[in-house]
Amino acid sequence: MFFCQDITQSLNGSLMITGQWFYRPDEAEKKGGGSWQSNDTRELFYSFHRDEVPAESVMHKCVVHFVPIHKQLPTRKQYPGFIVQKVYDTDEMKLWKLTDKDYEDSNQQEIDELVQKTLQRLGDLPDIETDEAPTDQEDLMRAKRILKKKSISHLDVSKEDETSRKSFQHLKPETPGSTSEHYRILVKFNAITGDTHRDKGLVMLLQNVQYLFDTDDIGKKKDKCSDNSDAINNGSKNK
Known part of the structure; x- marks a missing residue:
């Protein structure tokens, strides 16, 4: 066709x-x-x-x-x-x-x-x-890329460039998540689509992906503490 x-x-x-x-x-x-x-x-x-x-x-x-x-x-x-x-x-x-x-x-x-x-x-x-955020692969990958950029260059709202700052000032009060850190991340990396339904979903995706990353970091810290504890205990036994 x-x-x-x-x-x-x-x-x-x-x-x-x-x-x-x-x-x-x-x-x-x-x-x-x-x-x-x-x-x-x-x-x-x-x-x-x-x-x-x-x-x-x-x-x-x-x-x-x-x-x-x-x-x-x-x-x-x-x-x-x-x-x-x-x-x-x-x-x-x-x-x-x-x-x-x-x-x-x-x-x-x-x-x-x-x-x-x-x-x-x-x-x-x-x-x-729908009460659920979009879970399609494209939106998930976009959220992960944004969080990855954020971890490389930490977001400092006070140092945002003039364009991002003006864009945020013109947001309507009823925009979903307009005062949240995750919405500011979307603005920072020019990921706002203008579609209220989808932007809300992207904010929720960022929250979920960040939770997974934070949970993984906590698990790694616990494993590291456990390894240090075993090393100390073994050292004491050797004495």
């Missing part, structure tokens, strides 16, 4: 269509081999891969809804069509969410416009209600 971007005519008079490709989860290869699991039979991955195909290869048009990951999916009966929530990187063979802010400027604008058109057509979709 593809998204028609342009129609041209070749020198021999045949029509060619420049298409931007969609991938079914089982068609998109992973970097380490295999394919992705589908969460819904309607699911497609968007991509920025373009290619030319003959116009006669087009069979029919279809409807595709671009829905942010934190929004509830529209019902099949009321809004038939395919669903896109992730973007497939054909070079790196990895997935990105529509709500990620790591795209190039032109691609980011394209994604934002497609999401906006979907929401205008479907209306304001309700958020997914």
Whole structure:
């Protein structure tokens, strides 16, 4: 499947269509081999891969809804069509969410416009209600990278650069975790997505990952104390 971007005519008079490709989860290869699991039979991955195909290869048009990951999916009966929530990187063979802010400027604008058109057509979709933080691998790895940077260069709020300080001053009071150390860490390393639901989840992930690191450090200290104690006791016996 593809998204028609342009129609041209070749020198021999045949029509060619420049298409931007969609991938079914089982068609998109992973970097380490295999394919992705589908969460819904309607699911497609968007991509920025373009290619030319003959116009006669087009069979029919279809409807595709671009829905942010934190929004509830529209019902099949009321809004038939395919669903896109992730973007497939054909070079790196990895997935990105529509709500990620790591795209190039032109691609980011394209994604934002497609999401906006979907929401205008479907209306304001309700958020997914959950008490648990997102546990997907991408968010977990991002949280670990942030904590690793923090351990290398300890965060000192009084010495934050001017940009981070101004960004924090303009935060709305109701922003989840806006006064917490973990939220300041996200601001420090430019990890704020602007998605309230996801930012709250990232704060909770940072708390959980830090707890695991702290627990591991405590265990190592206990083992070290135990080793020292055994050494002292053995020394006393030798005397």
